[in-house]
Amino acid sequence: MAREIILAVESSCDDTAAAVCIEGKVVAQTVARQVAHAKYGGVVPELASRQHTTAILPVVQAALHEAQVTVQDLTAVAFTQGPGLLGALLVGTSYAKGLALSLGIPLVGVNHLEGHALSVLLTDPAPTYPYLVLTVSGGHTQLDLAHGPLVLEPIGSTLDDAAGEAFDKIAKLLGLPYPGGPELDRLAQNGDPTRHTFKPPQIAALDFSFSGLKTQVLYYLRNQVAENPAFIEQERPHLAAGAQHVIVSFLLDKLFTAAEQTGAQELAVVGGVSANSALRTQLEARAATAGYRTYVPPLEYCTDNAAMIALAAHHKLKAGQTTDHFAVPYTAAR
Ligand code: KG4
Ligand code: ZN
Numbered sequence: 001m002a003r004e005i006i007l008a009v010e011s012s013c014d015d016t017a018a019a020v021c022i023e024g025k026v027v028a029q030t031v032a033r034q035v036a037h038a039k040y041g042g043v044v045p046e047l048a049s050r051q052h053t054t055a056i057l058p059v060v061q062a063a064l065h066e067a068q069v070t071v072q073d074l075t076a077v078a079f080t081q082g083p084g085l086l087g088a089l090l091v092g093t094s095y096a097k098g099l100a101l102s103l104g105i106p107l108v109g110v111n112h113l114e115g116h117a118l119s120v121l122l123t124d125p126a127p128t129y130p131y132l133v134l135t136v137s138g139g140h141t142q143l144d145l146a147h148g149p150l151v152l153e154p155i156g157s158t159l160d161d162a163a164g165e166a167f168d169k170i171a172k173l174l175g176l177p178y179p180g181g182p183e184l185d186r187l188a189q190n191g192d193p194t195r196h197t198f199k200p201p202q203i204a205a206l207d208f209s210f211s212g213l214k215t216q217v218l219y220y221l222r223n224q225v226a227e228n229p230a231f232i233e234q235e236r237p238h239l240a241a242g243a244q245h246v247i248v249s250f251l252l253d254k255l256f257t258a259a260e261q262t263g264a265q266e267l268a269v270v271g272g273v274s275a276n277s278a279l280r281t282q283l284e285a286r287a288a289t290a291g292y293r294t295y296v297p298p299l300e301y302c303t304d305n306a307a308m309i310a311l312a313a314h315h316k317l318k319a320g321q322t323t324d325h326f327a328v329p330y331t332a333a334r
Contacts, residue, residue, distance in 0.1 A: 004317065005069055006076045007099070008310035009056065011092035012084025012112050013138065014043045015303065016055035020067035021310035026122060028066035029300075029307040030059050041178045042168070049087030056095050063306070074105060078313030081109030081323070082330035083139065089329035097325055108313040109323035113333060115308035117146055119301045120268040122311065127295045132264040134255050136279075137271030137304075138164035138179070140333060141208045141251075143258050146268075149315035155258060156206030157333075163251060163273045166210035170217050170243045174236055184240045185276050191241030196220070198246040206258050208250070217243055248279045252286060259292060268295040275302040 003023055010017040014037055019029035032055040037043045064070065079096035082089055093109075100107040117133045120126065130147050141163045143156035161169070164181055171180020176187070198216055203209045221239075224231040232239065251273075259267055269283060274296045287294040301307055316322070 002075055004075050004314070005073050006078055006108070006310050006313050006317070007060065007064070007071075007074050008078035008110070008306045008313055009060065009092040009096055010080045010112075010115070010304055010306040010309045011052045011056065011088050012080045012082070013088060013304060014048050014051075015305075016052050016059050017304060017306035018056075018060040018063035019306035019310040020063050020069060021307075021314050022067070022069075024311070024314045026307040026310055028063045029305060030062040030066065031305055032059050038178050041172060043085070045085045045087055048085055049091060052088055052091035056091060060095075071099065071103065074103060076100070076106045076108055076313065076317055077103070078108040078110055078309055080112045080115065080309050081327060083112055083333045084329070084331065086329060086331050089331070093327070093329050101325060106317065106322040107325065107327070108316050108321070109327050110309045110312045110316065111334070112309075113140060113142070114150060114152065115312045116270045117144060117152055118149060118312050118315070119270050119297045119305070119308035120295045121149075122301050122307055123295055123297055127266040127268055127293070130264055131266035131268050131295070132255065132258055132262060133268040133270060134251065135271045136163040136251060136269065136273035138162060138168065138181075140271065141210075142333075143206055143254065145262055145264060150312070150319060155262070156208065156254060158208040158210065159203065161210040161214065163208070163210060163247060164271070166214060166247055167244075167273065167276075169214045171240075173214075173217055173221055174232060174239055181273060182275070184244060185278070187237050188241040188244040188278065191237030191239070193238075193241040193245035195238040196235065196242040198242055200246050200250045200253070206254055206261075208254060210247070213246065244276070244278050248276065248282055251279065252282055255283075256286060256290065266293050266295065270297055270302065272303045275299050
């Protein structure tokens with residue numbers, strides 16, 4: 001029987017990515033990160049769709065080249081079906097459908113969040129089931145108990161903004177360029193987190209909320225700037241460190257409470273915000289004290305990528321799950 005060779009494309013937001021997975025092992029992946037949004041201070045959906053249409057072919061070709069395979073070798077084509085921006089998803093969906101149809105091979109639609117949850121299996125050593133997985137990205141914040149590759153039990157999620165959105169919005173208030181999360185992280189490394197402190201959100205159970213925190217920072221800055229117009233400029237690293245501290249502590253408090261409640265011993269953090277240096281350090285420190293094992297993907301698999309989509313597709317194919325050609329993208333989490 002022919003080796004399983006999957007090509008996966010990911011185009012849910014502002015990164016165009018492709019990956020090749022052979023017999024369950026990711027052998028190549030490429031990403032074109034769209035920089036055109038920076039001057040608008042956020043992702044412009046129409047611009048993202050247009051950039052995907054020009055980036056997708058070169059990105060796929062680079063992945064195939066790196067994997068040393070041709071389209072004729074492929075045995076399945078996978079794509080991110082949702083959640084994400086509709087126009088952006090349509091590019092990957094249409095491309096994948098066209099390719100699968102022309103080659104006469106199976107098509108596999110993947111849920112972006114299932115992809116993130118599996119991204120941690122791209123680490124060595126990988127967690128064993130069941131593992132608790134905190135997904136923190138620009139669009140989503142959720143806690144799930146992973147019982148198997150495609151079996152996620154939801155146990156908490158955000159009531160408003162996502163964690164990455166909180167980083168980006170607070171970074172914007174501090175005058176940092178988009179996407180603000182990585183910039184804020186970098187700046188906070190030279191800041192004192194105890195100089196400007198913010199109250200953590202008070203949210204019941206295992207849910208999250210970030211919109212109140214953003215407002216808290218906004219009012220704090222407004223009051224301080226009224227007295228000293230140069231306040232933000234003078235205090236930027238300390239403000240970044242204070243904001244980062246409260247977000248990271250809030251996320252980890254929920255994760256460790258969930259670990260206690262579920263009895264899970266293996267804890268994973270995935271998605272763009274899992275690239276945050278303070279989050280990674282504090283996760284490890286707290287877990288070591290409490291005796292948990294922790295897993296975060298390597299940086300390239302934290303932010304959006306197609307490797308995680310390819311891996312999810314591999315598991316879907318193993319479970320006999322393929323997608324028909326009438327499938328349409330979806331924008332909300334499901
Ligand atoms: O997973 P991702 O690439 O895209 C979505 O699925 O949304 O996550 C992007 C988010 C952005 O909000 C970005 O600011 C945030 O991840 N991010 C970070 C860091 N790197 C990326 N936030 C905090 N610290 C970082 N180092
Ligand atoms: Zn993502």
